[in-house]
Amino acid sequence: MWTQGKVVKRTDWTADLFSLFIEADIGDFTAGQFVKLGLDIKDKRIGRAYSLVNHPDEDLLEVLLIRVDDGLLSPALHRLQPGDPIHMSTKASGFMTLDYVPPSRDLWLMATGTAIGPFISMLRTHAVWQQFEHVVLVYGVRYTQELAYNGLLTELTQQHRSQFSFLSSVTRESSADALTCRIPEALETGLLEQQAQREICPQHSHVMLCGNPAMISETQALLEQRGLRKNLKRKPGHISMERYW
Ligand SMILES: Cc1cc2nc3c(=O)[nH]c(=O)nc-3n(C[C@H](O)[C@H](O)[C@H](O)COP(=O)(O)OP(=O)(O)OC[C@H]3O[C@@H](n4cnc5c(N)ncnc54)[C@H](O)[C@@H]3O)c2cc1C
Structure with a gap:
């Protein structure tokens, strides 16, 4: 299940390594869990897992990403700018908590x-x-x-x-x-x-x-x-x- 979110800001650590701050309604999560981020590429929804970096009580959801050369999704995520829409799974998952x-x-x-x-x-x-x-x-x-x-x-x-x-x-x-x-x-x-x-x-x-x-x-x-x-x-x-x- 997907919900639509919005990129609010980004931090670039290097040319390929960046953090996205996203507004989206996904309910509670536990530190250590991940969400799925998705974009429609050539009319197909491509989704991948990304760990949440923010404190669970914070409003903005934060992810740290690397652009993988030849990757399907991460180069498209790297092009996102504040104001751009992004899809996110409605719930976080994972047991490394x-x-x-x-x-x-x-x-x-x-x-x-x-x-x-x-x-x-x-x-x-x-x-x-x-x-x-x-x-x-x-x-x-x-x-x-x-x-x-x-x-x-x-x-x-x-x-x-x-x-x-x-x-x-x-x-x-x-x-x-x-x-x-x-x-x-x-x-x-x-x-x-x-x-x-x-x-x-x-x-x-x-x-x-x-x-x-x-x-x-x-x-x-x-x-x-x-x-x-x-x-x-x-x-x-x-x-x-x-x-x-
Ligand atoms: C539970 C989980 C949590 C994850 N959390 C994060 C996260 O917080 N940040 C993040 O950047 N990625 C994370 N990943 C990896 C992410 O889901 C994607 O696989 C990655 O962004 C590549 O997607 P792509 O479509 O661009 O590349 P694809 O076309 O799917 O190519 C995949 C290839 O990319 C390389 N790769 C994948 N992830 C990384 C990485 N993080 N660093 C270096 N090389 C990589 C590997 O060689 C892999 O075989 C996580 C994966 C899992 C399973």
């Missing part, structure tokens, strides 16, 4: 690229700071300029100094403030835990993985070697995930 996470001391959020979006939404809620003693965010991109929401993340680091660790990883150029290897490699070599000054273990950690499917599979395999299990509704575990393709 905090209410499905069993009690745990530490929350590890690991994202590549645009998959930082659902974690930004979670970090904007009070619940995440009440539910966990410590939160570690690991954000992997190719180039430094692709680190969207950097200002907000710096603010959160200052606000939650003793409760929040933010680690970025930039793989295609050297950066003084970031790790320079992919997330699975940083986990395997112990660099992530060294930087966050915490250990990942089944007793104390819940890990959420989002974005690039190769990062997710490799990281999941490494976590399973340490005894962490996939979190399922019928069998609670330690790893929640959402693959973007």
Whole structure:
């Protein structure tokens, strides 16, 4: 089911990476969930999933997108300007939310690229700071300029100094403030835990993985070697995930 919304504003982070702010009536959602955005292209409705980035109480719905070369929908979304109409699913969906996470001391959020979006939404809620003693965010991109929401993340680091660790990883150029290897490699070599000054273990950690499917599979395999299990509704575990393709 679709509802018609309207683009109200946009932020361009790079030539291809952008956020859209949309007015649409979709009812309540939980941080971590996604909607479908749709446009009619050559008389056919093309819809794809996009995670919501805003706090659930905010009126404007916010999504972070990348224009995929040769993609069917994302180049058309990239052309949208304030005032343009856009279709959106009438409801948000998805289970990568905090209410499905069993009690745990530490929350590890690991994202590549645009998959930082659902974690930004979670970090904007009070619940995440009440539910966990410590939160570690690991954000992997190719180039430094692709680190969207950097200002907000710096603010959160200052606000939650003793409760929040933010680690970025930039793989295609050297950066003084970031790790320079992919997330699975940083986990395997112990660099992530060294930087966050915490250990990942089944007793104390819940890990959420989002974005690039190769990062997710490799990281999941490494976590399973340490005894962490996939979190399922019928069998609670330690790893929640959402693959973007
Ligand atoms: C649950 C879920 C949530 C998602 N949330 C987001 C989001 O918040 N922001 C977002 O930009 N995309 C998100 N995606 C991906 C999005 O749905 C589309 O697949 C993407 O925009 C490409 O659509 P397209 O029609 O342009 O490309 P298509 O013609 O469908 O081509 C798909 C190809 O694009 C590439 N691709 C898809 N998504 C990405 C990406 N995010 N980064 C780099 N390459 C990609 C892959 O190579 C994939 O095989 C999400 C997907 C899922 C399943």
